[in-house]
Amino acid sequence: MIGEISPSIIAFILGILFGTQLAHKITGRMAALVIIFSIVGALLFGAFTFTYSIYGGYIMPGLGLSMPLITATIGIIIGKLLKGE
Amino acid sequence: MNELRGKRGILAVIALLIIGIGFLSSLFELAGNVRPGVSQIYNSLAHLVAPNNIATWVYDWRGYDTLLETAVIYVGAVVSAMVIGRGVVQMKSCPQEPPAQSKPLEFHIETLTVILKYLGLPAAILLFSYGIMVVTASSTSGGGGFQCGVIMTAAYLLAAIFYGKNNPIRFGKRFIIGIGAAGLGGYTLLGLPGFLTTGFWQYNIGADVWGIAPSIMRFIFGEPFRLSLVLKEGVFFSSPGIIPLINVAEAFNVIGAIGLIYFAFIYGWQEE
Amino acid sequence: MTTIPSNLWSIPLIVAIPLLAAIVVNALYDKRAIRYISIISALLTLGISIISPYGYHWFTGHPAFDPTTFTFTFDPGIPGFRLSLEFFFGPMQQIMIVISSLILVFCVIMATSGLTKHQGPYLAMIFLLFASAAIIIMVNDLYHLWIAVEIGSLIVVGVVVGSGTSISHKAALKYAYFSAICGSGLAIALALLLGITGFPNVSDVVRVINIFGVGGMETILYISFGFFILSWMYAGGLAPLHPLKSEVYGASYPHATAVLQAQSKLMLVAIGIIMLRIFGTLPFVKEVMIFLSIITMMLGVVIALLQIDFRWIIAYLIISHSGLVTLGIALGTKEGIIGGIFQAVNDIIYMSVLLFCCEALYYFGGATSTRGSFGIAKKSPWLCAAVLLGAFAASGIPPFNGFQSEIILIQASINAGFPEIAVIILMVSVTTLIALLRAIYRIFLKPPENEVAANAQIPKSITIGTWLFIILTIIIGVYPDIALRFIVPFVEGGFLP
Structure with a gap:
């Protein structure tokens, strides 16, 4: 169902919005670090009960990725790149 | 607290005791006798x-209450900023004492450890994305606009503590006021689609529990968030409708409100 | 007979337009567009409240549950349990909101022309103040009532703080401090009522209590009533919490005080009627309310006599006259309630006259202290005439409106078996006149000893506003039916349209 992917898209858009508010320089290393952390975080928070599909980040019973966390992080970095410095 | 010494203090204590005993005794009496009433329905x-x-309770059944709750946060922030000088007015014709202007806090950030200095920014970014995740999960699990706003502004405060004036999250005056206005205004205006199509303000046209919304509106507001619920009893399809959108507006409002308080109290408010 | 709608179009607009206006003007902050946006929004609200029909609005559009047939219905005529938040707009709501929005219009015009540049947040507070008053008078839901009282008290703080003086800061912070106690007290009262009945809607609560009783939990009802009274005292400025509200009135600009006092009166009427509906049948409830009203009336007017500033005299008179409003409601008879609500309407009007005149004094350099004598009558005879007429209306002298409502109140209290109260009402009227005339003599009539601005220009908005409201006092004074035909059907129809 489309309701499983739209949170990730909203998270991405919000990420871009708030990414434009960052002032310090973000190096490539820092971006990679943040994305890795967000994937680890997404595993910890898990897929939500109802996102029982591959879009929602379902991997196997009891294990899933919280996709909005990852897309939000990517969005923030893209937003920062768009704004430039 | 000087005003509460002596007779007044004794009176206040007696009054508080009476109120406390009355309240607690009524709670004991109520225990086990609460009527479920409307909550069953x-x-x-x-x-x-x-x-x-x-x-569903907070944003649909009692969704209009929550709008005013949201406005309470907004007003609280505007009033707090007013106390330290934002938007103080005077009569043009009659000069008065000059209004109070608040100075920014003084920062001493030399003592920051290396780890904090280098991990402060990534931590703020991750808190941002955590906040965004929380708001997008509003309709499916624990989460929502209030919490998102608090988390995001916590990131702002954290960055302000780490980096002082050189804050990597540069919420400017205009951004904070704008996002707060967009949030509360957006929440208010989300009542409009229901009002225009069914006559009921803030009717959840996406979920359309009572089947009174036009199908095109149900499609526009309902489809993007429709989920299939796979339960033991079978598969159900339901849509939270405008609830996720309300939550985003709510989050914007809380970011604007708490952000304004933090901004004004940390960096002071000077008219340019 | 036409059916009453459950989705009346005007109710959401009366609330949403001021709310949106507040958001926009706060965001614009110091732009010139603020003036136009706020005046247009205030006029729109006034227009909508004038042309609106009567009915209900069920916010979020959920129907009522009819327990006799186990069906859901959108017909408000069927006594079902309301699933949505219910507002109602009847004749009493109409007259209250029309007059408040008329005051709002003039307040906004005066504020935008007379104040310094950064007026966005201040005007936002004034709009929200009106919105909270309109919500409180229309709402039929306990939980929403609480939120409206809560946001109302916060906004009062904002309006007062907006003037930026140290006195206003002190008054505002005191008021905010007590809102923590009284606001949560009201929340507890509602929680207890919700616990024993299960419904947040006032009509449903009343129905459940009448049909099923409270199951031997009368004490809880009394405790809930106690907390209700606390918030009533706080929101409306009744004794012994009157210093909080009088400081608020005295410390803010007079145009804002006009809206503030309208909001207080609406709160007093709305909460008072809800208390009568829920607790009216309990013993001692009306006696407590009457006692509080009498103390407020007497204390307010006596303290007003001691004041040395015109603003503060008016502030304490507003408090004292709030006691008149609540007295009528507390009597609990139809006549008394009609008198109380009518008094609220009249009070809002004549106090606005006095406050607008007080605002005009700012254009003479803020000559409001009764210690000096400024001889303003010579410089502006029309202003002096206006303030005298306002004072006569406030003291209940015929042919002004104050007379009409006070005579109803006096009759109601004699009919209810309290001739003593009638005497107190008369005493309040006379003392009001003395307090006002003393100040008016010193400021306006006495030969000048102090210098004031010689070529002061009073803005047209103040002059028009003052005289419009004076005309209203005379019209209502001569033809009281013009207001009573809104109030009597409301009281006789059992408070709901």
């Missing part, structure tokens, strides 16, 4: 809206 209808029952 709400719960029996809950499966028709968002999977998260609390989100």
Whole structure:
């Protein structure tokens, strides 16, 4: 169902919005670090009960990725790149 | 607290004791005797809206209450900023004492450890994305606009503590005021689609529990968030409708409100 | 007979337009567009409240549950349990909101022309103040009532703080401090009522209590009533919490005080009627309310006599006259309630006259202290005439409106078996006149000893506003039916349209 992917898209858009508010320089290393952390975080928070599909980040019973966390992080970095410095 | 010494203090204590005893005794009396009333009806209808029952209560059954709750936060922030000088007015014709202007806090950030200095920014970014994740999960699990706003502004405060004036999150005056206005204004205006099509302000046209919304509106507001619920009893399809959008607006409002308080109290408010 | 709608179009607009206006003007902050946006929004609200029909609005559009047939219905005529938040707009709501929005219009015009540049947040507070008053008078839901009282008290703080003086800061912070106690007290009262009945809607609560009783939990009802009274005292400025509200009135600009006092009166009427509906049958409830009203009336007017500033005299008179409003409601008879609500309407009007005149004094350099004598009558005879007429209306002298409502109140209290109260009402009227005339003599009539601005220009908005409201006092004074035909059907129809 489309309701499983739209949170990730909203998270991405919000990420871009708030990414434009960052002032310090973000190096490539820092971006990679943040994305890795967000994937680890997404595993910890898990897929939500109802996102029982591959879009929602379902991997196997009891294990899933919280996709909005990852897309939000990517969005923030893209937003920062768009704004430039 | 000087005013509470002597007779006044004794009176206040006696009054508080009476209130406390009255309140606690009524709680004891109520225990086990609470009438469920309207909550039974709400719960029996809950499966028709968002999977998260609390989100349905807060943003649909009592959604208009929450609008005013949101406005309370907004007003609280505007008033707090007014206390330290934002938007103080005077009569043009009659000069008065000059209004109070607040100075920014003084920062001493030399003592920051290396780890904090280098991990402060990534931590703020991750808190940002955590906040965004929380708001997008409003209708399916624990989460929502209030929490998102608090987390995001916590990131702002954290960055302000680490980096002082050189804050990597540069929420400017205009951004904070704008996002707060967009949030509360957006929440208010989300009542409009329901009002224009069904006559009921803030009717959840996406979920359309009572089947009174036009199908095109139900499609526009309902489809993007429709979920299939795979339960033991079978597969159900439900849409939280406008609840996720309200939550985003709510988050914007809380970011604007708490951000304004932090901004004004940390960096002071000077008219340019 | 036409059916009453459950989705009346005007109710959401009366609330949403001021709310949106507040958001926009706060965001614009110091732009010139603020003036136009706020005046247009205020006029729109006034227009909508004038042309609106009567009915209900069920916010979020959920129907009522009819327990006799186990069906859901959108017909408000069927006594079902309301699933949505219910507002109602009847004749009493109409007259209250029309007059408040008329005051709002003039307040906004005066504020935008007379104040310094950064007026966005201040005007936002004034709009929200009106919105909270309109919500409180229309709402039929306990939980929403609480939120409206809560946001109302916060906004009062904002309006007062907006003037930026140290006195206003002190008054505002005191008021905010007590809102923590009284606001949560009201929340507890509602929680207890919700616990024993299970419904947040006032009509449903009343129905459940009448049909099923409270199951031997009368004490809880009394405790809930106690907390209700606390918030009533706080929101409306009744004794012994009157210093909080009088400081608020005295410390803010007079145009804002006009809206503030309208909001207080609406709160007093709305909460008072809800208390009568829920607790009216309990013993001692009306006696407590009457006692509080009498103390407020007497204390307010006596303290007003001691004041040395015109603003503060008016502030304490507003408090004292709030006691008149609540007295009528507390009597609990139809006549008394009609008198109380009518008094609220009249009070809002004549106090606005006095406050607008007080605002005009700012254009003479803020000559409001009764210690000096400024001889303003010579410089502006029309202003002096206006303030005298306002004072006569406030003291209940015929042919002004104050007379009409006070005579109803006096009759109601004699009919209810309290001739003593009638005497107190008369005493309040006379003392009001003395307090006002003393100040008016010193400021306006006495030969000048102090210098004031010689070529002061009073803005047209103040002059028009003052005289419009004076005309209203005379019209209502001569033809009281013009207001009573809104109030009597409301009281006789059992408070709901």
